[in-house]
Amino acid sequence: MMETNILVIEDSEPVRREIIQILRNYSLASYYHEAGDGIEALTILREIKMDLIICDVVMPRLDGFRFLSMARSRDELRNIPIIFLTSRDDRDSKLQGLEQGASDYITKPFDPAEMVARVRIHLQIRQLQEELRLANERLMLVSHTDHLTGLYNRRYLMDVLERELSRVQRSGSHLSLLILDIDHFKDINDHYGHQGGDMVLAEAASVFRNELRVYDTAARYGGDEFVAVIPGASQSEAEAVAERIRDSVEK
Template sequence: MTRILVVDDHEDNVELLRARLAARGYEIETARDGLEALERVHARAPDLILLDVMMPKLDGIEVVRRLKGNPELPFIPIIMQTALETTEDKVEGLDAGADDYITKPIDFAELEARVKSLLRIKALQEELATANAALRRMSQTDGLTGIDNRRHIEERLTEMFEHSARLNEPLAVVMCDVDHFKSVNDTLGHQAGDAVLRQVADVLRHTAREIDRVGRYGGEEFIVLLPGANLDDAMAFAERVRERVAGRAFAYDGGEVRRTLSAGAAAWPHPEIRHQEALVHAADQALYVAKETGRNRVVAYDSPTFRAHVRPEAADGAAAAAR
């Protein structure tokens, strides 16, 4: 039921408005001054407010300013009511943020029409907000796996890196790749491949902490951002993921298939990593070494294993790219 908050310091006005509006099927809540009105709105936001201008403690103009200036509140239509009929008074209320104005004595047919009009606007606002939220999710989400897409995960990485640099807190990145994934598509079909990717994404999501971000970087490659984590933390996380992937069968329509996962980890601060792109590049280089040294393993950037299996010129190139 649509809820209307009637704010007026005159009891007779309140009871009359309550009776008329309740007869039209609205649920009515009341407040006798501006401060009480603010308390009621913050406790439970109404669908519309019918607000008197002249009140003790806090007048209607100030109530409107505070409500419309609070970004945490949803859109609440406000109709101001007053015996003042000058243009200046109406302009002041509308400038404060009121959505409509009605003068006393109130014409109830006019009031009902204004209430219905503003409630239609509120419904349209809510529909638009829902649609925009859905579009925002679509623009940020990988359609197959439901995790962050590459563009959004890169935006989050920029935010996290700037935060870490500002507070001198560590930040780690893990790059993962499904081993021999192409053969799944080639022998079992793309639907089976899609099922594997969705389930690998689930493993990553369920292994990650709430503050971590999991994204699909491209194809069968995934990226995980680990704020506040050092290289040892990232290696431990990647190893848990590797074990869980290796220990399960991936179901698809028609059977099951097993696959393993390789991962590379890198962390900031590191003398060769100066920016977020370098951090991703370092983790990607470590992933390359994991693939080249047999797959189904985790390699850390700049570790002895990494240095032993990267050609000197490649290692130098990786360091140069990191800088």
């Protein structure tokens, strides 16, 4: 089970403690954090990734509306559910919060059962969104990866080359491209079969990964052909990398 963090932003310490105790009674999170206003909350959010925030509207220094506006303007905070907590029961305040990006609204004095229900549903939505994000990342990785070698595939290579060429045109920096193939690979397939050839391709790919930097790109272009994109490398530097790869393969 994933660890979950809830942040309660409320200028009244007794109210903060009451909210946290209610949520703790229902084991809704792994960890509970508290802040007295929006400024203190932003400091905490720089250090800890939250799964849900309960935020009072009327607070000193930085109130709920201004905190919400700042949170929604930051990529790392934009998708965190924020439930507003306020004694204001007027329609305009609720609409303002929802229009600015609040996920929900609870009016004080609050009903503990209602609070628990609202927090639980938003945590469930948050978990489903995170699972969807991870699934999309895995799908994207699979679509960019050559299944045999684990290197990037030709389609992803084309995307990288397009980005790198644009960067070089803007900055005037170096960009080197290595095209590598395995000598006598047809003979290997004929003598050892395609399974043996696949093992050679996978081992060669492992060598390429080990010899290249983390920000270089190694891809299988097709058959026994591989391409390495090396940003910032001059011709002589690229030749040195190619020699190093050749020496490692020979070993």
